[in-house]
């Protein structure tokens with residue numbers, strides 16, 4: 001399988017502080033890559049690189065063999081730990097907005113057949129994440145889990161090539177987390193997604209991922225702690241991903 005995303009000799013430096021050094025990595029299409037590592041290792045910086053919020057100070061990043069566009073386009077969707085939905089818009093409007101902005105850049109409002117088409121796409125996505133009966137609710141009327149479902153729908157309705165998840169389930173209760181694990185697994189399979197997820201939960205990393213990457217420093221100079229950056233120190237393929245099934249109660253079993 002060819003690499004969807006390739007990083008070649010990528011460095012991130014802030015002044016004389018090296019955060020990421022010499023990162024060489026290929027991410028295959030339709031893989032589910034979990035990123036773990038100690039706090040401050042550069043996991044969020046790594047996601048910002050892929051998102052295009054930050055440019056590497058050295059090195060190249062290729063998406064489908066082409067240099068990554070400097071700003072985030074519809075090819076990359078992201079879900080953060082804290083709910084990133086618009087509080088003044090209903091569930092349906094929150095989901096339609098992403099479709100309306102590029103199709104009607106000046107008004108962010110579609111009319112007639114174009115609006116009906118966007119509405120149908122948004123409703124289908126909201127049904128896929130389990131919010132089909134909540135179209136008219138506002139975020140303040142929803143639980144944390146429901147708001148994360150909405151954030152996932154917002155990202156996926158744009159049909160991204162890569163879905164980036166930055167601790168998406170970190171703020172949720174354990175029961176809701178299990179539901180969300182089952183949901184993201186189903187969406188990953190149904191939509192043939194490529195997912196890169198940062199998490200502090202090792203169990204989550206291994207139970208969801210097809211591959212687990214650990215970002216950490218290989219070398220440490222106690223006299224100059226900023227001299228060395230993090231890179232991939234462990235790269236663990238998990239070939240048994242297909243053996244996992246989603247239970248009816250929403251949990252995931254690992255054979």
Ligand SMILES: Nc1ncnc2c1ncn2[C@@H]1O[C@H](COP(=O)(O)OP(=O)(O)OP(=O)(O)O)[C@@H](O)[C@H]1O
Pocket residue numbers: 014019037038039040041042043044045046
């Ligand atoms: N704009 C910036 N300027 C200077 N240093 C920065 C900047 N952004 C991040 N850093 C530093 O880069 C390092 C990596 O930060 P990053 O947030 O990527 O780590 P992380 O692995 O995601 O941490 P955590 O697990 O705690 O969220 C940290 O030491 C941070 O202080």
